[in-house]
Amino acid sequence: MERPFIATYIEASRPMGVVYIGSTNDLYRRGREHRDGLYEGFTKRHRCGMLVWYEPFEMMVSAIHRSRPLERWNRPWKMELIERRNPDWCDLYPFLVGQASDPRIKSEDDGGVEAFLARIKRGEIEE
Numbered sequence: 001m002e003r004p005f006i007a008t009y010i011e012a013s014r015p016m017g018v019v020y021i022g023s024t025n026d027l028y029r030r031g032r033e034h035r036d037g038l039y040e041g042f043t044k045r046h047r048c049g050m051l052v053w054y055e056p057f058e059m060m061v062s063a064i065h066r067s068r069p070l071e072r073w074n075r076p077w078k079m080e081l082i083e084r085r086n087p088d089w090c091d092l093y094p095f096l097v098g099q100a101s102d103p104r105i106k107s108e109d110d111g112g113v114e115a116f117l118a119r120i121k122r123g124e125i126e127e
Contacts, residue, residue, distance in 0.1 A: 015089035
């Protein structure tokens with residue numbers, strides 16, 4: 001049986017659009033519910049179906065304690081939080097459920113292993 005994914009998360013209607021902050025004991029299930037618009041309410045009304053940020057926790061109480069202050073943050077702070085980890089506002093749900101690679105990690109198209117090792121030697125990448 002798959003272990004539930006406890007998390008605080010942010011869903012968005014589109015990049016820089018309406019955002020919803022929540023916490024859940026199963027992000028896999030909850031993300032699907034938001035995407036499918038299964039329940040009436042804020043996220044269905046505003047079409048918040050893109051998972052743009054999440055933070056995993058071991059215990060549900062910790063996720064709730066994290067989400068409550070975030071809900072009170074002003075909009076620019078929320079945008080900064082998202083853009084620090086997901087500057088392109090990619091939908092992270094396909095990555096989360098194993099349907100796609102992490103869109104926040106760009107593919108290496110910089111000359112292969114030799115170029116990568118040279119970047120390490122120059123100190124551009126930490127070993």
